[in-house]
Amino acid sequence: MEDSVLQSFQWFWNLFGLWDWVWGWFAPLWPLTWWIIKILAIFVPLLLGVAYLTWLERRVIGFMQVRMGPNRVGWFGLLQPIADGLKLFFKEVILPAKADPWLFFLAPALAMAPAVTVWAVIPFFDGGALADLDAGVLFLLAVTSLGVYGIIIAGWASNSKYPFLGSMRSAAQMVSYEIAMGLALVCVLMVSNSLNLTDIIRAQGQGVFADYGAGFLSWNWLPLLPMFLVYLISGVAEINRAPFDVVEGESEIVAGHMVEYSGMAFAMFFLAEYANMILVSALVSIFFLGGWLSPVGFLPDGVHWLSVKMFFILLCFLWFRATFPRYRYDQIMRLGWKVFVPLCLLWIPVVGVWMMSPFNIWK
Amino acid sequence: MEAKTLLFYLFSAVLLFAALRVITARNPVHAVLYLVLAFFNAAGLWLTLEAEFLALALVMVYVGAVMVLFLFVVMMLDIDITRLRQGFWANMPLAATLGLVMAAEMVWVLSTDFFASGVFFNESMPADYSNTKELGRLLFTDYVYPFELASIILLVAIIAAVVLTLRRRTDVRHLDPAKQIAVKHADRIRVVQMPAEKEAE
Incomplete structure (x- = not known):
């Protein structure tokens, strides 16, 4: 998987003809970058999962208790976790x-x-x-x-x-x-x-x-x-x-x-x-x-x-x-x-x- | 500098700092948390020695369970710090002597040929070597009797602690969950049929 990601980078930079120049100084940093990419590939879906689990919880429990749950912000309330997050952030x-x-x-x-x-x-x-x-x-x-x-x-x-x-x-x-x-x-x-x-x-x-x-x-x-x-x-x-x-x-x-x-x-x-x-x-x-x-x-x-x-x-x-x-x-x-x-x-x-x-x- | 050496100095520096703060922190809860930090760095040091079972067991047992209960107790105590500090100088000579004896013993043990030769640490094991498996095998084959003996001593200690602190209080009402679940409505509720009152004439 590492190779295919690297190849796609190469393809991207080759569009500008800059791959050799970029790789010249970037090569020693690549292992670290690859680790960070892998960590983000776990961390970002996890945070999204957390956000939408809160939405799912409110919808599912709403359904079980014969009420609506959040359904105003976005389609089926799908933007509700984003709104809640922004509210807490500020x-x-x-x-x-x-x-x-x-x-x-x-x-x-x-x-x-x-x-x-x-x-x-x-x-x-x-x-x-x-x-x-x-x-x-x-x-x-x-x-x-x-x-x-x-x-x-x-x-x-x-x-x-x-x-x-x-x-x-x-x-x-x-x-x-x-x-x-x-x-x-x-x-x-x-x-x-x-x-x-x-x-x-x-x-x-x-x-x-x-x-x-x-x-x-x-x-x-x-x-x-x-x-x-x-x-x-x-x-x-x-x-x-x-x-x-x-x-x-x-x-x-x-x-x-x-x-x-x-x-x-x-x-x-x-x-x-x-x-x-x-x-x-x-x-x-x-x-x-x-x-x-x-x-x-x-x-x-x-x-x-x-x-x-x-x-x-x-x-x-x-x-x-x-x-x-x-x-x-x-x-x-x-x-x-x-x-x-x-x-x-x-x-x-x-x-x-x-x-x-x-x-x-x-x- | 090799990464492992760098890690060693990092862990040791934080460990020493945390250990120092354990005995100098004014607030006992802070002291306990510094002790947690010290355990954590000791675990890090053991990891650099490829003793991953010991390191993870230290975090799991001491940090995850023992220190939690310790913190629990320290938080519940009503500690008067000024009273605790009163006897500081009176007890100082005895404490200093004990500390010096312990330090001397450690120097004596660590300077023996066994540790000084260095064979102990330099040998790096292959990547598929499982420290945990080897430790388990040794514990249950060569050292099975000492191991079982140690566990029996611990069991005796547990039972002794329970027996010493168990107070049978007679003034509390005990619940038996099995009985509670087995209760039928007929056991608790009596439906009384009463004829309707006569209308006043």
């Missing part, structure tokens, strides 16, 4: 008098940075990851565990009661559900025998069903069905979405850690939350739904399948929000520690015994 960012000025502005950045950084290891198609790390899953767990800092620091730096309560809730909730997510991933790592995300997807393309052309039955979701559900539900809790959104429960603590934020500082938290939603949908697709693999043998693999799977998971998130009432805080903790963690701890030996038995399907 609003004043207010610094509360007794807030910690440094940490108050560090917090939104700390919330956003991990949500974007993790995309470096996500493989979009075979060989299509920015960094194809061998310890990809470890990197992913390490970086996603940093996301909680933005929320905690925001709550503390605001020097206000509701944000502080929100950040305390999030600290406990995110740390608890990280354990269930990590243990669910252990099963995936066992059956795919790798920490590399590309290898995990490739391993899902093999199996009895895949040989018969019904690849979707060979993906991890079927043999690891309990872990798939644990991972999906813990993912919802990890990104603080309904029905686990006690961190910013409107009826209890207004907006949790975001109460004191306005303008772009607030928008950063908002962007981080939706970027994390898209990220969790990508992770569920990669670990359990075969990533870029095609569900049936006669259709080609590719990034479009990953998009379809992510879209489906995202729709499920919106659906959950429109369907379930908010969990009570102690019940969230109970679900995490007393249901999911023991279930994972039980399923790890089950998978281990299964792999050692003659019925092993992951050879």
Whole structure:
């Protein structure tokens, strides 16, 4: 792909007959430029995805609740996210008098940075990851565990009661559900025998069903069905979405850690939350739904399948929000520690015994 | 200068600065956040030594979980900084002695032949070498007994901590979610049929 991009540059500059001159001083800069192009190719669609996910959420929930949703700005309200973005951009960012000025502005950045950084290891198609790390899953767990800092620091730096309560809730909730997510991933790592995300997807393309052309039955979701559900539900809790959104429960603590934020500082938290939603949908697709693999043998693999799977998971998130009432805080903790963690701890030996038995399907 | 050397100096400089700020920062929350920064740079140093498992585990365990709970506790504490500083000079001689002993021990360990020879660091592994896999293999073959022993000690520590801090309060009402879900409307609601009142004559 690098060559074809380079060739198109060459073609463009040759129109003016300047290629040799341009390449003369540009050649040492090319590797850096190529990295930046790749980063932008991930980052720009991600931001667009975040913008239109907010639009989709309002339209879909509107549809489910038999109302319109945004439909005034642009065709079907399609320019609504742009209008919202512009509005937030031009609003004043207010610094509360007794807030910690440094940490108050560090917090939104700390919330956003991990949500974007993790995309470096996500493989979009075979060989299509920015960094194809061998310890990809470890990197992913390490970086996603940093996301909680933005929320905690925001709550503390605001020097206000509701944000502080929100950040305390999030600290406990995110740390608890990280354990269930990590243990669910252990099963995936066992059956795919790798920490590399590309290898995990490739391993899902093999199996009895895949040989018969019904690849979707060979993906991890079927043999690891309990872990798939644990991972999906813990993912919802990890990104603080309904029905686990006690961190910013409107009826209890207004907006949790975001109460004191306005303008772009607030928008950063908002962007981080939706970027994390898209990220969790990508992770569920990669670990359990075969990533870029095609569900049936006669259709080609590719990034479009990953998009379809992510879209489906995202729709499920919106659906959950429109369907379930908010969990009570102690019940969230109970679900995490007393249901999911023991279930994972039980399923790890089950998978281990299964792999050692003659019925092993992951050879 | 090689990029790796440059990275080493960058990480070490930030690490030393952050470590210094941990003990000099007036605000305990700032101190904890500097400690997080220090851990992060230590992880960076380990990455330059090709110990990616240790580096990522450090970020995952210490930065992602331990320090979050630490921050949680520090934020909840009502810390009076002036009172904390009162005993500073009284405790200084003991603290300085302990610090010097530790520094001397570190110098002593690092100047042994094992570290001084340099074989430890210079060997670069091929690109497909998986540090994580090798570490796992060693832990579950050669070092399986020490490993299991360590995990049992940790388990004992966890249970001990729970037992020591568990208070069975009798004045709170406990909920049993299974019972709550199993409730039928007949258990809670009694429909009473009453004849209509007679019209006043």
